[in-house]
Amino acid sequence: MIKLNLDEIVSLTGGRLLRAGQAEEITGVASLDEAGSTDVSFLGNEKYYQDFLQTAAGVVLIPPAVPENPDGQTTSALIEVENPSVAFGLVVKKFVSAQRKFQPGVHPSAIVAEGVQFDPEKVSIQAGVIIESGVRIGAGTEIGAGSVICHDVSIGENCLLHANVTVRERCILQNEVVLQPGAVIGSDGYGYALVDGRHETIDQVGIVLLEDRVEVGANSTIDRARFGKTVVGEGSKIDNLVQIGHNVRIGKHCLIVAQSGLAGSTHLGDYVTMAAQTGAVGHLKIHDRAVLSARAVASKDMKGDTVYMGMPGRPIQEEQKKKAAVARLPKLISQVKELQKRVDALDSSES
Amino acid sequence: MIKLNLDEIVSLTGGRLLRAGQAEEITGVASLDEAGSTDVSFLGNEKYYQDFLQTAAGVVLIPPAVPENPDGQTTSALIEVENPSVAFGLVVKKFVSAQRKFQPGVHPSAIVAEGVQFDPEKVSIQAGVIIESGVRIGAGTEIGAGSVICHDVSIGENCLLHANVTVRERCILQNEVVLQPGAVIGSDGYGYALVDGRHETIDQVGIVLLEDRVEVGANSTIDRARFGKTVVGEGSKIDNLVQIGHNVRIGKHCLIVAQSGLAGSTHLGDYVTMAAQTGAVGHLKIHDRAVLSARAVASKDMKGDTVYMGMPGRPIQEEQKKKAAVARLPKLISQVKELQKRVDALDSSES
């Protein structure tokens, strides 16, 4: 276990010390409501301002807007930083790097087929891993217990595959790829042709390519292409329980949040965000920096630099206007009733 | 295989025998439409009343409201019970307990690291299980084939982990916890910070704590906290393919039904129900006994003792009123057209 003093934390975060408080040596990290005098914490969201006022944390990282001596906040050391969440991450990383060690070697229970290409002194193959023939694994890569790497898969350098993942035949993982437990890369795409009343399977002979620094969440599934490649571009991050259909192409630095799904052959540009539980139908183009807010569905091509909402997904202003109009409906109905009465009255006075 | 006679079933269920019928010895359980003369069945839902009239079941457990000699129901023994579903469960449990046996021991193919703490005569470690260093396992616990228990995990007594589950490092399972196959406990939370155009990973150094009698469904995923704990409270039951984000806290005795998702840092009270395919955005508080009906989304804090519907989730009466208003829209549109004509007429007669 490592210890950090206040100066080290200031220097690590690039922050400005506002108040030294009563900080002791720091040995851990915690949320404002759980932290004690030996923990660093941070104020990352104004929702937690009350917690901030009451925290027992030794050190708190705060954003520029917070007053230097907030009422009631009397014991913590305060360090002002540009982005408390990022700064806190740097502290966490310091503790993590002291904790987690990459230990090269092949566990004796691992089943590695003949001819698999890797340097046993530079990769870490955990217990019960199964690596089929034709696989290549780059230096610095760790493969977690119970994972299965099928024939002819290629894995780059410094990848971290957690326990119980499956990578099917011929798929390619470039460098620094992370797979959470249970992720499935290269399952068959869902393709059938109705012939004489039966759904005949359309063979899926392509692969999945995960570019550098792609991360895939727990139990997410990425289907291999019917032919060619399903691609997830450099630096894109996929959360848990996400489904990526065959022949999808995701650009660079996209975020695909939990339980979202992309149907086959849809293409995403760069920096696209799909929030939680969103969907995209097949064969679409969704352009750079488009954002689907939670639960939205892309049902046709979508321009970039726009936030979409609803199903079918529309620019958020339009959708909110529609929602506001619907909220006014009950009032509208009574207005129309009222008008009918008045027109009835006018009509009868007329005749 | 065990056999039960009519008296034993009456006493087991605490019911009242309405009619002895032609019941033979009972050797199994079945639904009304599948049961034969040696099966117990039950009428748990009025939808199945037709099946009840035609069943060949040897014994049927019925609720108080059903007439003693319903027309056409001539052969089954009938036992009146307060709650047929619960009573049936007791009969099932009797058969199950005769069938499933806990067999302690460590399968020779299991890989158990040195120093793992458990009593080999009181736990059951199945084939191909991998247990990394620092793990503790309580008496009466069974770990299913192919499961991976990572470093420093703590598992209490009488837990049942089915096949192919993953529990990542340092997570804590208290007593009588059940994990269905493929469940992932302690995957990294989804946290990134955009730095110079790249999503930098925010380390997730916390854990997951599953309290007593928590159950987690097949292929569900529960992310470890960024720091501190993601908590599922005592007796809460999570269905299949559910996603629980980092730092979520679920209270006691909650029900989270299939394919629901909770975003990070949201807190649920006790006895909260989230029906199937619901969602909750992050950093919310959802209070005791709140119910999200199927597909509802919690997008802000929610009071307890209320049923919510829709997206954004609203009290169900409000949402149903809105839906009713929308259903009246086409009529409203023609009413307005009609009014316009009438006002046109008035206008022209005026001038």
Next chain:
Amino acid sequence: MIKLNLDEIVSLTGGRLLRAGQAEEITGVASLDEAGSTDVSFLGNEKYYQDFLQTAAGVVLIPPAVPENPDGQTTSALIEVENPSVAFGLVVKKFVSAQRKFQPGVHPSAIVAEGVQFDPEKVSIQAGVIIESGVRIGAGTEIGAGSVICHDVSIGENCLLHANVTVRERCILQNEVVLQPGAVIGSDGYGYALVDGRHETIDQVGIVLLEDRVEVGANSTIDRARFGKTVVGEGSKIDNLVQIGHNVRIGKHCLIVAQSGLAGSTHLGDYVTMAAQTGAVGHLKIHDRAVLSARAVASKDMKGDTVYMGMPGRPIQEEQKKKAAVARLPKLISQVKELQKRVDALDSSES
């Protein structure tokens, strides 16, 4: 690697050669935009017509409607076929069959309990597979690395279970069943009874039956019946991350697309389609050839031969009419305002 010439492709697809182009020997398959002179490609969707005009493919399979000598399409051999997607599938299958070989045998690392019934010369058990006691496996079946087959499971002939699947005790897979990686068959149904403030588990003693040619996608979950059977009928295809509740019965030749969920005891007829991210509440009947479009929810029994949309799911025309009416709402609101003014004016001129 195999090679095909133009005549072989014409005969394989049953097509008509429109133009011989400059086709060389064909050694692979590719999409229009990725294909080179040694690839077959196809025009399956008019969206790709521009790609077709610019493709470098050696051979393109085209539908009847395309002109024989389209402008700008000058090098590819063109073969007209009834259904290019199906015809292309035949070519792919030719390459696949040359590539993938069924290799019988039991990997020495597999753990097969005593008394498991199978012909070791006719089944393929991959590395790290665990097969518990009482299991039967038919000829021609392959079980992928790391999979777990629990006690008393019965698997028919020519099944393909990919890596890391779990089939729990007593479930039955008939012939030619395919399970993608991570699929879970026979997890416990989600059933609890609230007794004295605690959710008591209702035992789930039934099984799952997958009939001939059923396919189940990656990380999908199918719960065992409370008693009796959860059934997926002959030829039905289930995509990734789908949840099938206990006692569900799915008829023959149904399609259940990714991330859909069926609650307990719902019955589907034959040829029912549930598009992506749909849902069905429990205890329903959805009749033959009903189609739920993406995101639709079945909340009551549904007639067959009808396309449903929305939540609650309604016939698509009705739902679209409602959506159109909502889109007109902002206009309607201003019309009512306008009317109010006019009636005000009439009123004041009246008085």
